[in-house]
Amino acid sequence: MQKTALVVGANGVIASNLIHYLLELGDWNIIGLSRRGGTDSEKLKYLAIDLLDAEQCKSKLIGLKVVTHIFYAAFQDRPTWAELVPPNLAMLVNVVEAVEAVAINLQHISLMQGYKVYGAHLGPFKTPAKESDGGHMPPEFNIDQQQFLENRQQGKSWTWSAIRPSVVAGTALGNPMNLVLVIAVYASISRELGLPLHFPGKPGAYDKLLEMTDAGLLAKATVWAATNDQCANQAFNITNGDLFRWNDIWPKIARYFNLETAPPLQLSLQTVMADKEPLWKQIQEKHGLAQHTYQELSSWPFGDAVFGWDYDFFGDGTKARRLGFHEFVDTENMFIGLFDELKAMKIIP
Numbered sequence: 001m002q003k004t005a006l007v008v009g010a011n012g013v014i015a016s017n018l019i020h021y022l023l024e025l026g027d028w029n030i031i032g033l034s035r036r037g038g039t040d041s042e043k044l045k046y047l048a049i050d051l052l053d054a055e056q057c058k059s060k061l062i063g064l065k066v067v068t069h070i071f072y073a074a075f076q077d078r079p080t081w082a083e084l085v086p087p088n089l090a091m092l093v094n095v096v097e098a099v100e101a102v103a104i105n106l107q108h109i110s111l112m113q114g115y116k117v118y119g120a121h122l123g124p125f126k127t128p129a130k131e132s133d134g135g136h137m138p139p140e141f142n143i144d145q146q147q148f149l150e151n152r153q154q155g156k157s158w159t160w161s162a163i164r165p166s167v168v169a170g171t172a173l174g175n176p177m178n179l180v181l182v183i184a185v186y187a188s189i190s191r192e193l194g195l196p197l198h199f200p201g202k203p204g205a206y207d208k209l210l211e212m213t214d215a216g217l218l219a220k221a222t223v224w225a226a227t228n229d230q231c232a233n234q235a236f237n238i239t240n241g242d243l244f245r246w247n248d249i250w251p252k253i254a255r256y257f258n259l260e261t262a263p264p265l266q267l268s269l270q271t272v273m274a275d276k277e278p279l280w281k282q283i284q285e286k287h288g289l290a291q292h293t294y295q296e297l298s299s300w301p302f303g304d305a306v307f308g309w310d311y312d313f314f315g316d317g318t319k320a321r322r323l324g325f326h327e328f329v330d331t332e333n334m335f336i337g338l339f340d341e342l343k344a345m346k347i348i349p
């Protein structure tokens, strides 16, 4: 049977890389769904839909009979953990209800989660976090989304999987959570101002253990779990497979940008980068960069959050390996490769 993927949240840092991988595989038809839409090609069609609008979902998704797999990676940002729940649950419910009603060959729904399931965003949590660990006090939208799928799947022929990456690294623009862009733009501005590269996070975050998930590796794992019967109705931590400390990697990042490393100096990136738009425009002109807006390149609150983790931050990735997913990525090489990509795309000098 022809496989047709509905990739929800198509412009996101996670979903855009997933689409790229599905195109590479060649045996998928792909429908990318988000509000902004995108440029169609032979195997990829975009739908511009606001998932918060249940009526729009019903009327615009009614033709999607051919969908066999839903890959859900949409995200609505909100200022508090509690406020994240209603819109993020509603978007998943709206798309699943609309598509399930028409897609007669629906086989799988893949849900993109994260370590919020383990309370990693709240403070020190049990590491390595395992898929089988007990939950934490709600509200937490990842949990509500998973419970919705678990309940909805009862008595159905389709299955679900939940994918739990650490901090995701990939090139995409206009995303509230994009650590690679945070570092690349912060370093480029430091260089322009003739400054050394201070680690801008909490001093206690500099020597803690953490891990990343490369968006390309995540795409492979997501498709693997969605198409492998052994993975049905389960969750998987997906990570690069190595751990690092900023105090080891930060000087290497500084060297990449031809900067001296300086000791940690905690900043609110959200505050200090707020007035750097004119400077960024000058940098763009001076180096002939692509004309992306400063806002598209800014995930400063996310940077503040990640650099503020003065506790270990990692999960146990052995469950996916036990079931057959053996890919890994060297995190240091990943950072350098992604900075190279940003340069080649003329996003940074």
Ligand SMILES: NC(=O)c1ccc[n+]([C@@H]2O[C@H](COP(=O)([O-])OP(=O)(O)OC[C@H]3O[C@@H](n4cnc5c(N)ncnc54)[C@H](OP(=O)(O)O)[C@@H]3O)[C@@H](O)[C@H]2O)c1
Binding pocket: 008, 009, 010, 011, 012, 013, 014, 015, 033, 034, 035, 036, 037, 049, 050, 051, 052, 073, 074, 075, 076, 091, 112, 113, 114, 115, 165, 166, 167, 168, 169, 174, 175, 176, 177, 178, 179
């Ligand atoms: N980024 C990370 O480091 C990271 C790490 C761990 C887990 N996660 C989780 O992975 C999931 C996806 O994260 P992400 O960083 O890839 O998100 P993202 O880059 O912000 O992408 C979200 C996508 O959702 C679409 N979207 C938002 N509101 C919509 C609406 N009302 N209707 C239709 N589409 C809508 C956006 O496109 P339009 O603007 O075109 O609508 C965008 O393409 C989230 O649950 C997040 O918590 C992310």
